[in-house]
Amino acid sequence: MTQSDTWRPSASLEMIRARAEMLGRIRKFFSQIGVLEVETPICSHFATTDPAIESFATRYTGPVAAQGTDFYLHTSPEFPMKRLLAAGSGAIYQICKVFRNGELGRRHNPEFTLLEWYRPGFDHFQLMDELAGLINRLIDIPLQVEQLTYAEAFKQILALDPHTATIENLRCCAIEQGVPGADVLNLTSRDGWLDLLLSQLLEPQLGKSGMTFIYDYPVSQAALARVREGDPPVAERFELYLSGVELANGFHELTDGHEQLQRFKADNRCRQQSQQSLMPMDESLIEALDAGMPSCSGVALGLDRLLMVLTGNDDIRQVLAFDISRA
């Protein structure tokens, strides 16, 4: 494309109409099942501590903050939505733009659209069913749904137990399966190797003939999911894959404020070790959990990627009115 064309949209007008149609159907779906649409702040005093997610920082200066105060653009509306749940909102959903620094590629734009919703009283299985139901409402021919535990997916595709494999096992598997450059890759954690295998070898195989849910993650990847004791203990977390693309991530949510605080602190220790900046932990979330958040499940679905997959496109720019280079 020539220089003079950069004012034009990245997506076709047809795609922009398809997005509007999709958003309309989603709102109708939630209205019919009685889930309330909400809006929460994009700009927050707090930020995610997740070492794998980087927030954009900005600054407010003016009344109340003459010298200026730091704010962060949210990477997901999770924390304030949980505060609404603790305040008694009942089932809620939100469609909003979120921001993640450092993520740009065929499936990533630093600013993208999430649909996130929470269902008090649901476990992660009930929410997986509802998510599958929503997606089938957006398309003409319903898709088959497959559910695999994280361990089953690794065993079926790589003949490997992700809960017991050592770093050396994982590394050997990556080399044997031909992940280019795996022999010299400097990954120091089991999770780093699991992420490599998942993203390079499993993901392309998932969701080929319908929707594939992966659930019950290693405890080390619990993020904000509750942990179910057992042998091995697992995190009640799930992801949805369609046509080899990761579309959604959900949790049977952690409701224990003390445990949440420990995870925030552990995240920041991890950040310190890898020389990432420490992030301000969301104290309001901890207080809300301490006050009592109902047992619930929640999920975040990437709408740009969903639109990409449903329309058969393989570049996120094709579904964005203006991608970051034109923003």
Added chain:
Amino acid sequence: MASYSTNEFKGGLKFMMDGDPCSIIENEFVKPGKGQAFNRVKIRNLKTGRVLEKTFKSGESVEAADVHETDMQYLYSDGEFWHFMDPESFEQVSADKAAVAENAKWLKEQANCMVTLWNGSPIIIEPPKFVVLNVTDTDPGLKGDTSGSGGKPATLETGAVVRVPLFVQIGEAIKVDTRSGEYVSRAKED
């Protein structure tokens, strides 16, 4: 030594890998929503020409390669080396067999070539996209055949052998596409 982080990766970036200069053909950012980010890149080894793939942990750095391309004039070959001259500085460099490789057969004295230099030494020689060369040998006996289907082999002054139409005769100059090695047309000698 200068280095590049994976955030600087893009097509054409030159860096060192396993002791050889390489050029990025394609770079793909891969990241699980809540996990480690990777850059999966397709790379050309500039010394061997081989294309390979490699996975980097995002945020890692690689050593920059001192590689640049420059227009140079081909002077002559002494059998072991091919000598080139920078038309502005008159500086000369000599390329070995590995750098010239298959392209030796297109090199005619005074041709303008694209020379890729690594630490000042040539590693890739690209001939002009089109060259005009004289036919030094071809079978003259096929004149009557007008089917024009297969053509015939012709040996050119540089030693290259190309398929030419049957009407092309010894002593004529022809234009050849060096990328495909195919005959384009007859050429008028200047």
